[in-house]
Amino acid sequence: MNTTLKRFDRQFGIHVLNGLSIGILVALIPGALLGELAKALLPYFSPAQHIIDSTALAMRLLPMVIGVAVAMQFKATPIEATSIGLATVVGSGVASRTETAGYLFVGTGDVINAGLTAAVATALVIWLGNRFKTYTVLVIPTLIIVGAGGIGVLTYPFVTKITATIGQVITHFTVLQPVLMGIALAVTFSVLIVSPLSTVGIATAISLSGVAAGAANLGVCAAGFGLAIAGWQANSRGTSIAHFLGSPKIQMANFIRNPIMILPVMCSAAVLGGLAGVLGIQGTPFSAGFGMSGLIGPINALHLMAGGWTWINISLVFGLFIVLPVILCLLFHQLFRRFRPWTNHEQYRLDFD
Numbered sequence: 001m002n003t004t005l006k007r008f009d010r011q012f013g014i015h016v017l018n019g020l021s022i023g024i025l026v027a028l029i030p031g032a033l034l035g036e037l038a039k040a041l042l043p044y045f046s047p048a049q050h051i052i053d054s055t056a057l058a059m060r061l062l063p064m065v066i067g068v069a070v071a072m073q074f075k076a077t078p079i080e081a082t083s084i085g086l087a088t089v090v091g092s093g094v095a096s097r098t099e100t101a102g103y104l105f106v107g108t109g110d111v112i113n114a115g116l117t118a119a120v121a122t123a124l125v126i127w128l129g130n131r132f133k134t135y136t137v138l139v140i141p142t143l144i145i146v147g148a149g150g151i152g153v154l155t156y157p158f159v160t161k162i163t164a165t166i167g168q169v170i171t172h173f174t175v176l177q178p179v180l181m182g183i184a185l186a187v188t189f190s191v192l193i194v195s196p197l198s199t200v201g202i203a204t205a206i207s208l209s210g211v212a213a214g215a216a217n218l219g220v221c222a223a224g225f226g227l228a229i230a231g232w233q234a235n236s237r238g239t240s241i242a243h244f245l246g247s248p249k250i251q252m253a254n255f256i257r258n259p260i261m262i263l264p265v266m267c268s269a270a271v272l273g274g275l276a277g278v279l280g281i282q283g284t285p286f287s288a289g290f291g292m293s294g295l296i297g298p299i300n301a302l303h304l305m306a307g308g309w310t311w312i313n314i315s316l317v318f319g320l321f322i323v324l325p326v327i328l329c330l331l332f333h334q335l336f337r338r339f340r341p342w343t344n345h346e347q348y349r350l351d352f353d
Contacts, residue, residue, distance in 0.1 A: 016119045017253035019070030020111070020196065021350075026069070027062040027108075029246040031055035032293040062108040063092035063117075070118040076125065079137055083144035084121040090145060091117030091152015093160070112196045113159040117152030124148050163197060167206040174212045178277035185212055186219030186273025187266050189289065193223045193248050194255040194262060199289025206285075213283030214301055215276035219269040220291030221321055223248040226265035226329040231348030239350050244292045254348060261347045264332040271328055272320065281305075281320060292321060 038051040058065075067088030071081035089095065092109030121144050132139045173184040185208075192199050199220060202208075208216060224244030231251075232240050242250060255262055275281070287300035298321045305313045336343050 012119075012123075014253055014257065015073040016070050016115060016122070017196075017256060019073045019118065020066055020115045021250045021252050023062060023066030023069040024111070024252075025242060025246055025250050027058050027065045028293075029242060031059050032246050032290075032296075035294045036296055036299055037294075059108055060094060060105040061089075062111075063089045063094050063114045066092075066111075066114050067118045067121065070115075070122055071125075074122055074126070076122070079140055080125045080144075083141040084118055084125065084148075086141070086145045087121040087147075087149040087152065088114050088118045090149030091120075091156065093156045107201070108198070110156060110160050110163070110201075111198050112162065113152055113156050115196055116155060116159065117148060120151050121148035163201055164205065166192075166197065167202045170202065170208070171206050174208070178211055178280075179274050180277070181212060182215035182218075182273035182275070182277030183270045184273070185215040186222065186269040186276065189216040189219035190223040190226075190265050190269035191262055193220045193289070193291070194227070194251050195249075196252060200286065201289075203288035204285045208283075208285050208288045210282050211277060211280055213285060213288035214281035214304075215273040216288040217283045217291055217297035217301070218272035218276050218281065218320065218325075220248070220289060220293075221297065221325045222269035222272050222329065223262075223265050224291045224293070225322075225325040226268050226333070227251050227348060229326070229329045230261070230264065230333050230343065231345055231350065233345040234349035245294075247293055248291075250350060251348065254350070258347050261343055264329065264336045264343065267332045268325060268328040272325060275320065275324075279316070279320070281317075297321060 034051050035055055038048040038055070041048040042052070064085045067085030068081050070088075071084040076084065089109075092111075092114040094107065094109030094114075095103040095105050098104050124144060124147060125140065128140065128143070130136070170185070170188060173181055173188070175181075176184060189199055192202065199216070203213065203216060221244070224247075227248045228240045228243035231243075239250075251261075281301055282304040283297060283300050284304075287296045290296040292298070298317045301317050301321070302309055302313055305317075307313055333343070
């Protein structure tokens with residue numbers, strides 16, 4: 001590894017979080033961009049199944065991508081990087097043994113435990129350094145995959161309890177009056193989407209549906225558009241667009257470093273969540289954590305609206321999921337910068353070079 005990073009300094013955690021963000025971006029964006037479109041085309045265009053299969057497989061391999069992305073933050077060698085990637089797969093929980101001695105890949109694994117496993121594997125690689133010299137190719141993969149991956153397997157049951165506990169707290173919001181429920185859920189999901197926690201995982205774990213899921217989805221929309229707008233001057237156009245077409249989770253490292261940056265987004269989410277309660281915007285457990293990503297949120301909202309795909313419903317969904325989030329985010333970011341200069345565009349800068 002690069003000698004300038006052969007130490008456990010305060011930047012270690014930031015490098016791990018940056019790797020997490022990049023891994024999530026690379027593995028999930030293809031499905032977010034093409035998944036729903038391919039499903040819609042499938043009845044008329046059979047090759048669309050290849051798109052569905054390819055993007056689904058990429059999502060299943062998220063832990064591997066996270067491990068390699070984290071390793072690259074530390075300038076790891078190919079042997080080190082691939083070993084860290086494989087250890088992350090082992091510790092993520094994405095694969096489970098079947099009765100036929102095979103493995104079943106389900107979901108994307110636990111992102112928090114994947115990040116923890118990647119961090120342990122990277123720390124172990126740094127600690128080992130060049131001690132094994134010519135035997136590195138034999139020793140490093142074995143120690144990292146079995147050792148760090150094994151630690152990930154041990155921590156997995158405890159780490160997943162974090163998601164379960166937060167899910168139980170969120171469940172209490174669903175019994176509130178619809179507008180209050182919408183506000184609480186939208187604000188909560190606007191924060192969760194930039195944390196290591198999986199919004200989709202939490203939503204599906206507690207079977208979040210109906211107006212509760214619709215409000216949660218609008219909270220994610222607020223985060224996607226809000227963070228894109230806040231960092232528009234600091235980031236490239238492609239990176240900015242990736243916030244709402246992909247996932248705002250790419251801002252995770254910046255958020256953990258400076259949580260106050262999310263305040264304008266939370267205000268936008270509160271307004272959108274309240275409107276979800278008033279207008280009865282609905283969703284499903286699967287769509288609740290996606291926002292605009294892959295158009296999953298808007299499409300499911302339209303499916304569940306009375307009358308379905310009418311021009312009135314399409315206009316309403318377009319306004320709530322796109323127009324209003326942009327207007328609200330512009331408004332609140334300007335207010336925060338003018339009257340309470342707590343945020344500036346540099347806090348939202350992303351560098352994926």
